[in-house]
Amino acid sequence: MDSFLEEEDEEAPTVVVAGKRRRRRRSPAAQAALQPSLHLPFLPPQPVSSNEHKLNFKESKEACLSFIQDALLQKQWKRAAEFLTCYVESLEKDYSREHIGPSEMIWRVGTEILWHHSQSSMKEFNCFMEQMKTLGVKRYLKVCLEHVFHLLCDGQIDEAYQNLSLAESWRFGEQTAIQDKEMKLVQAYRGLLDYYNWSKQKNILLENGEDGFSDLAVEQEMHGYFRKAAVNLKEIIKIPGVWDIFVKCYVDLLEFYGDHNEARQVLNEYAYNSKFPANPNAHVYLYQFLKRQREPKKSLISALKILHDIVPSHELMIDFNTMLQKSKKRKKRRLGLEVIFAALDYAGWKENAKAWSCLARQVKRIVISEKHLDWIKQEWSSRKDWWPAFHFSRYLAKRNWQENKSLSYEKALVAGILLGKGCKYFKYVSRQGCKAQLKRFRMLKKFVNRHNPVYLRISGPPDCSVQP
C-alpha cells in the first residue's frame, strides 16, 4: 500500500497543498462538463510503453476493474474472482465520491461471481453477503433485500424470513428517502411471506375441517399471520407503484375474513388512483373481484369499459364483446362492435380465430337483420384504407388457408361483407374451400353473393344515407 501512496504523490508533484488536492478530486463533475455530448471515450488510451509500467493506485484500480468487467462479460467467473481478490485492496483508500464506490462494486461483482461460480455454495454466499452488509451503512437494506431475493429464489423461505425480520429491526440514524423505500419493501416482502404462512395454515385447517377436526392453536397462529401480513401489505399498496402480488395477497386475506368493502376500496384505489401507473392488471383484478362478488352486469361492463379505454388490445376484450353482444341495449351492442374492431386493429390479434369469429358473428347478424349497417360503415370508414392490406391480402389468404382453415373462414366472411365478393381474400378462400368440397365454404360463398349490395352501402360515401 505504501508504495502505491508514494507513487501517487510522484504522479502529481504539482498538487501538494491539501486543499488544492481536494479540489482536484472533486473535479469529475467539472470534467464531465467538458463533454458536450453523450459520454464516450473519444480518445483511445495511448499504448503504455514498457518503461511506464509504474501505475499509480487509481490507474491500477481502474485497470483491475476493467479486467474484472472483461472476465465477467465473457463468463470467466474464476478469472474474475482472482481479479476481485486484488481489487479488494481498493477499499483501503476509498475516498471516492463516485456514484458507485469500490465497496458497492465489490458487492455487485462478488455476488455475480458467486451466482455463477461452479464451486460456490449457499453457505459461502451467505457469508459474503453478511460481510457486505457491514461494509456500507447506506447500502445495508439494499444488500439485505438482494440477499433475501436470492434465498427466496433458492427456495430457502425460512432463512429469508429471518433475514427480513433482522433487516426490519435495523435502525441507523436518519433514513434517506431511498432507505425509506427499501424499508417499505422489506416490510412488504415480510408481509408476503406472512401471507404464504397464513395460507399454509389455512390449507391445513381446511383439510382438517373436512375431517371434522379443528385445531385451535393452528387457527390462532393463522390469525396471527394474518394480522402481521395485513399490516405490512396495507402499507406498501398505499404508495404509488406496481404492487400486483401484494394487492392480490391482501385482497385474498380480506376476502377470506369477509371484509369485502375494504377489498373493494383497495382495488378501486389501485385501479383508479391517478398517481398510480395505468396498470391493466389493476382493472383485471377489480373485474375479477366484481365477478366473484356476483355483481350486476352493469358494473362489470363499466369496469371493462375502462380497461378497453386504456388497453384496447387486452385479452379480456373477447369476454367484453360477448357480454355486450348478449345485451339487449342497442348502445351496448354498438359498443361491442367497436370493441372487437379495435382489438383486431392490433398486430397481436391478427391471427386470433376467436376474435375473428366474434366479429364475423356480429357482422353477419347485422347484415341479415339489415339494421344498423351504419355501425359497420362507421367502423369501416376509418379502417378501409389499411385493413385490406393488413388483414385481407392475397399472401395472408394463402397462409391462413394453410395454417388455420377456420380462421380463414371467419376472415373470408368478414372480407366478403366489407370488401365485396371481388375481394382477393374472399375469392381465394372461397375457391379453395369449394375445391376442397367443404360445405361451410360453399354456404359462405352463397351468403356473400346474396348480400353483396351491402358492401356497396358500407363502402359508399358518407352522405349516401344508410338506413338507421
Next chain:
Amino acid sequence: MEFPAALFPSYFGAGPPQEEGSPALVAGWGEHGQILEGGPGRRQVKPAFVPRRGATGERWEAADAAAVPVLLPRAGCWIPTLAPQDILYRRGLCRKFRADNSGATLDFARQSQSLPPTPVETSPEEHHPDDGPGGGHRPLGGPTVSVPMSPDLQRFRGAPALSPHLMLSMPCSGCPRQHLASRLRWFSHLCRDWLFEVPLGLLADCLHEELMQQWSNLLFDDSLTAGALAWLPPEDGGTPVGCLVHPGGQAMNHLYFQDLVLEELPRTRGSPAQFELSGRIRQVAAARVDGQDFVGVRSDYHCGVWRVLGKRGAAPTPLQVICTDVPASCLTVSPHLPGELSVCTQSGTVYLWSVETGLQQLRHDPQTMFFRDHSPWRWSDFTAHPRVLSCADRTGLQCLDARAPRRCHFDLFKVGEEAGCQQGERVVLPMYLGRAHPSQYLVTTQFSVYVLDERLPLVPVLKWAHMMKAPPLFAHLMPGKPGRSHKVLLGASRTQELLLLQYRGGSQSACQLAGTPQKLHSISGCLQHLPTQLPHRHHLLQQRLTAPAAGLAATLQEDGPHKSMLIFQLSEAGDVFCQRLTHKAAQPPAPPSRDEATTAPGSSPLFEAPASSPQGLGSEEEEEEEQTFYLSNLEVIINDDDEEDMGTPAPLEEAELLREECANPQPSPAVSSPAVALRYRRWLRAISRTCKEPPQHTWPPSLSQRRLFTRRDLEGPAGPSSLQRQMRQRLCQTMEEGGLIQHWVPLALQPLHLPQTLEPAGGLDPLSARLTAAWAGDLEQWWEERTSFSVAQRQQALRERRRRQKRAQGRRSLSASFTSSLTYQSELSELSDTGPSLLSPGRPPLLSQDGSPPAGSPPVHSPVTSAAPDEALLSSQSLRCRGIPKERRKTLQDYLPVWTEGPPEPPEPLGSQASQLCIPSSQSQLSSASQPRRKRPRMGF
C-alpha cells in the same frame, strides 16, 4: 395478446430523475432487482420465486476466435475518419480530454442553459468545493457546469468554444512536418471543395462551422443511429440464402444487395446488385411484410425505398425517393403494411410515408417533448397498431395515432423518475420489438437498456444497466420461439462493442432478463489473429479495423438440433465481418464439415477471384507458406492471452487448473478452422491490393506535378507531338549548320492553341519567354509589350474566368438528387412493373453529373464517347474514369480551360426529380431559422 397476470413490484414516481447519473462500470451486476411468485413448477406447499434478473438463459459460445471478414474489400482506398488528434493535437489538451472519460453525458453547457432555473442552482462563482454532493444539482439532466476550470479548459468546453486556429496553429514540439502531414491531409480532405472560392472572412466562418460539426460528430455521431446494415433472411423452408444490404464505396454511397449462402461461414453467391446514390448512406432499415422485404435507405437529404421479393435472386426494385430540406434523422419500415415507412427530420417533423399515397405529416415540433434538450435528433417507429406511430427525441417517447395525431397520443417513455432514470440520461435508440412480442419496445440510453410494454406505458417492464463504454447506437432483435428467450444485440459505434442480452416473457409471464450478458468479438479483435505485418502495414490495418462500427445485423439459424447465430458487423470503412455463435446444447461442428471446408475452398466464389488471377504456381506456394505461418501465429496468440492473465497474481498452476475445470469451462476457441484462416488471408491480400498507397503521414508533404497529372492526362491537350519533334529536329539541324531561324512559322500548320509567345498564362515562365523572344530577335518588342500589358487587364481576364467557373459550379450543385447508376437505370424499365417508378419510362438513359458507372463496376457502355476530346477530358466523369481523384479533378478543371472555353455544362436533367416527392419547404424553412444551420455533406451530390 395476453398480459402477464402479475408484474414485478416497483415504485412509481413522477418528475425529474433523482438518482445521480454517471456511467458505472459494474452497475449491472449482482442484482436480482425484484422477485415474483410463480416459477415453472408451481408447488402448493412452498411458493417458488423467480427473479427479474439472474434467471438462467441459453448458452451461446463463439465458434471462432475472432470475427471473420464476409466480403472482400472493394476497390477504392478508404479514407480514415477524423480522429481527435486531427483537430486537437496539443498533447496536454489531449490528455486532459482523455482524463475525463468517466464524466457524464450530454451537452451540459447548452443543456443547462435550456433548463428552467431552480432554487438550488448555483452560479460558477458561488460554487464552492465544499458543497455537498446534492448542492449543485439541477432537477433535470446532469450536474451543472458551474465548476471552476482552468482557462484553457474553459475555452474547450465542448464544441461551441472550438476555434479554427487550433487546427492551423503550429505544433509545440517534435518534427513539425510530421504533425503537419496528417493535418494537411485532413485539411485538404475537409476543404477541397470550397477552399478555392471563398474569401478569407467567409472561409474562417466556414472552417469554424465545419470544425464544430466535425467535433460534435466526433463526440457522438447520431446520424448513424440504427446502423446501415440489414439482413434479409431466407424464406421459411427455402434454401439458406439470405441477402445482406450494406453500403460501400469510398464515400459509402453505393448500396449493395449481396446474396449470402449460410454455411459454416457465410459465402457470397453471385455478384451484388448495386446502386449508386447521391449521398453517404447513413441508415439501412428493412422489414418483411407479406413475404416481401422492404428496404429503406436514408442519407442526409434523401430517403429511398426498395422492394426485394422473397425469392432470392430477384433483383431489388427501387420504389420511391423523397428529398428533404433538413437532414433526415430516422427512417423505419413498417412491419405491418407493405410500402409504409416513417421518416423524421431534424426540424422535428414526423412523417408517415406510404409509397402509394405519399407523405403525411404527423407532427411538427422543433421543441423536445418532456423537457428541453438541444438535440435536433428525432426518431420514429411503428407500434402494435399499424396506425399508431411512436416518436422519440432525447427526452422520451410518445405514441400518436396517424388518423388523429393531434388528439390521440400517449406518453410511452419519459426520461424521469417514472422509469427510474438517472440524471443526464438521454434516449439513444428506440426500437420496436414487434417480432418478439407485438407490444414490446426497446429503448436504450447511454446508461441502461429498457424494455417497455405499450399496454403499461411509462413503467419499464425491464431495466438493466448495460455498462457499455459508448452509447448503444445499434440494436438487433432475434425473437425466440415460444418458451425460449429473445436475444437482443446491442452495438456501440466508436468502441465497436457488441453485447448479447437475453430476455423472456411479456405475455404469460412477466418480463425477465435471462442469463448474463455476453460480450462478442469486435472487428478490431481480429487484428491479433492476423499474420504479422510490416509495421506500417500493421498500422494501416489497425486504422482500418478500429474504424467505428456503422451497422449491425444478425440471424438465427436452426438446422435441426444445431442452432447457431450469425452476427454481421459493418465498419465505417465498409468492411463486413461476421461471427458465429453456437448454442451450447448443439453439437460442435462435425469434423467432416471442416474437412469439406479444407478440401473445397475453391468452390467458394470468394476464393475464385484470386485463384484465377494470372499469378501461376508461384502464388500457390506463397499461399501455403502464408497459411502455415498463420497457424503458428495463432498458437502464439494463445500465449499472448496467457501473458495477459499473468498480470494477475494467480500462480500458473491455478491457471492450469482453470483450464481443466470442466464445470464452467471458458476456453476461447483459439485454433480456428483453416477456412477462417483462408478468409483472413484473402481479405488481407485484397486489402493490400486496393490500398497500394503507403501511409501518407510517413512522408513529408510534397506537391509533385507528376502525380497531379499523369502523362496520359496530358497527352490529349499537349498538342501534336509530331510538330514538336519536327521543330526540335529543325532546331538541331540549324544549330549544326550554325544558321539562324528567322521564323518559327513557315511550317505547314500552326495549331491555334500553341502557346503564344507573349501570353503570360501560356505555360512559359517569364524567363523562357524572354529567351524565346531574344532568340527570335524580338527582345525589344517583348519588353515593350511586357511593360504595357497592363496588370489590370490580366486581372480582368482572370476575374472573368473565375466568375464563369463559379456560375458553372452553382449550376452543377443544383442537380442534387438521388441519381443512381446507369446499371440500375437500364434495369429499371424492365423491373419496375407496377407503381410509381423513379423515372419516367420513356426517357432514354440519361447521364447526369454523377450518373456514370463507377470505374470498378461491370461496364455498361455509355454514349459519352461522342463528345469532343477536350470536353471529354474536362467533364468530371471522364476525369474519374481516368482515375483522377476528386480533389485533383477540380484543379484540373481549373487549369485546363486555358485551352478551351471552359467546362461544358450538361443540361439539367429535368426528369430526374419529376417523381420525387418534395417535402413542402415552407415548414422546413420556418424551422430552419431556429435550427443551427447544417451543412450539406461534402461527398457526392
